[in-house]
Amino acid sequence: MSKTKVTDALNYYHQNQSEFLGELFDFLRIPSISTSEINQEDVQKAAVFLQRKLTEIGFEKVKVCSTLMHPIIYAEKIVDPQKPTILIYGHYDVQPPDPLSEWNTPPFEPKIESEYLLARGASDMKGQIWAAISALQSILQTGELSANIKFLIEGEEEIGSPSLDPFLMENKALLTCDMILNPDGSMLAPDKPTIIYALRGMAYFELRVYGPSADLHSGTFGGVVDNPANVLCRLIGGMHDEFGRVTLPGFYNGVRSISPQESAELSKIGMDADAYKALTGVPALGGEAGFQPIERIGARPTLDVNGLYAGYVEEGAKTIIPAYAMAKISSRLVPDQDPENIEESLKQYLKENAPDTVRWELEMLSGATAYIAEAEAPGVSSFINALEQTWGKPPIRKREGGSIPVATSMKNILGVDSIITGFGLPDDQIHSPNERMHLPTHYKGVEALIRFFCGF
């Protein structure tokens, strides 16, 4: 790559860092919560915001493609058909901010505190999108691209990307590319640049247990009516055994075992029990017996309650037997589990264990299979160089516990593996109150991306 070209771009970025940050603030102020009915217009606003910015920095064919729900942004800059084409994936939607009361600063009023930028979406993943845009603008303002770039930025990632697969299938030609950059992953630590070669899938359910036709007085009827909240707890309580293994029939079907070599590699990363205790603040770790923490997160499936509701939850006491009880339950899947099989397995468990004193309903809200790069994804070597030049050390290669269904979809539909990376950190509190982004790491990330884009 041309040294001067990189240096010019880096200089441009450093000279305009505060402007880039200011624009990111505007982006973060838009509460583009894809799951929330009342924020539909904000999601649209975020899409238009990106459309304007990409056009402004010289991208072409910039389109806000409407879907059944939230639009997908497409943009491209083709400099030379002979050069490789990089497809950059991102999502501009964010998780809901609640519980609002636990935020130290308003989630959609970005604020800088010491080395951190605080806001919902700062790390997941508006900040990551902005790193790519900052890098490309810096190159375009100081020279020319040495690779063709295409952008695909969706607005439904936090709700399971329902529109993405149809869009990929309808636009195969448009999305033709040699490599895919997906910065929706994260790093292990500020001094540990990371490339992810495997991701977990997901199956998300809402389970409702119905008892009496209305809330009942727990004195007048307590003793003859089976309490739906007690029943729901009993059912959920039975979904794990004493070894932390999931008991749903057939749940582990298709789970690939971890090779001794990979197990050894993963243990080198150094994320041990103490590291996770420090990150999460729990008195002791839980999870499946017989696997090291990093394996339980990356290579083993889970089943977690994400939400519970029944009866009276305000201050004080209300003596009722609730008419129904609800749980949001999701499972993180690994290769080669299948969400539909997990749904079947959960249904089977409920059929076998739910008493005839209640009715139950199970709805699958979203599902996606796990992802694993069979070989080295195209472009990985160039990306490793860029990271190495920026951090002065080779990146760590690991499995990620989160789900990036799009990587699977792109592999299946476009036939290209993804370079899954990102410059977020494990303590960024993504999906939680007080989400933040570590600015020094973000700046380094932009530098690495400049080097990567210039490396062709």
Add this chain to the structure above:
Amino acid sequence: MSKTKVTDALNYYHQNQSEFLGELFDFLRIPSISTSEINQEDVQKAAVFLQRKLTEIGFEKVKVCSTLMHPIIYAEKIVDPQKPTILIYGHYDVQPPDPLSEWNTPPFEPKIESEYLLARGASDMKGQIWAAISALQSILQTGELSANIKFLIEGEEEIGSPSLDPFLMENKALLTCDMILNPDGSMLAPDKPTIIYALRGMAYFELRVYGPSADLHSGTFGGVVDNPANVLCRLIGGMHDEFGRVTLPGFYNGVRSISPQESAELSKIGMDADAYKALTGVPALGGEAGFQPIERIGARPTLDVNGLYAGYVEEGAKTIIPAYAMAKISSRLVPDQDPENIEESLKQYLKENAPDTVRWELEMLSGATAYIAEAEAPGVSSFINALEQTWGKPPIRKREGGSIPVATSMKNILGVDSIITGFGLPDDQIHSPNERMHLPTHYKGVEALIRFFCGF
């Protein structure tokens, strides 16, 4: 008793029924929710409303006695120290109306639909207080009382009556009486006037299970962190065995067994499984094996979840491991269980079963022992006559599943058993959305009370 006197009072009541109902409407419009912070002034308003009414119909020494929380109303009408004195108990506070969305009419805008008066507190127990006031006003407007009457009406019954015992102890002399009428009970059916000789006690708890210091991304950390919601469910799920028996250590200590005679008497009442299924709308009954429904409600203790909360409970999906999970759990107690022992027993269970991966906190919100009239309470025979004359049949005598801790307090502190009755019905939806009162039964109740008060 003088026939004409009763007839005059009954006529007066029938002539002025709509006025009495109109005033009850005003009483019901006051949202006197004792547990709710924002309704403190409304509770006060309800107290003042009663003070004015009791003064208006000729009661003396009418006092709004302030307590640490909600005031207690005292009033008396002493006609002749030689005559027996009846202490009438009532409570003017009501349960919270939520879930509001499930009400067909606004809870604090009383409305008559066919034979029912719909409003929060209509049956529990503003309507019952109004029945007593209507009866006494009808007598006082047409003649003179043949017994001395004292009123004690509190505003904290729905939150466990914290101020009642201190008030009883400080005012023993003032509250001296020969019999106590407590109309906070209910009837089995419109054609089944009922007197209750036993009530269940209560122990109400809030249990909180704490895991990570903040909500976590269920992908990034799922597999190494024990989920507090899963743990709470596992703990609650284990609180009953397969026979519906509570597993907390020592939970059944002190529970009196039911004699074959009483069991036979109770079975005559005819409240079988089908009756309860019809009342509650459940597909099948639950509860403790080996006891008939009426025994499980009146003579056996229970443990019910009254509320459950954790994580994300709005529409859609949020993939978090919640930082904490909460349950409101209450136990209905029978003679001779003790709330403090139940708290110990629950604590013991949690110590033995909660994993070291979480922290937990248990708070007891209220506690009261059960009540059983050892012999026939004073005044019961006169009350039976009044019911028999009104319904043309003798009343049913039964155990009640609900808790009226005041009966226990009055027995212990004033040394007088209570006549526990009331003119509410099992399908009045008390403590639930769409609480209602059956007007024909209410009217009959007033007639019976007129006959009772004139029977000395």
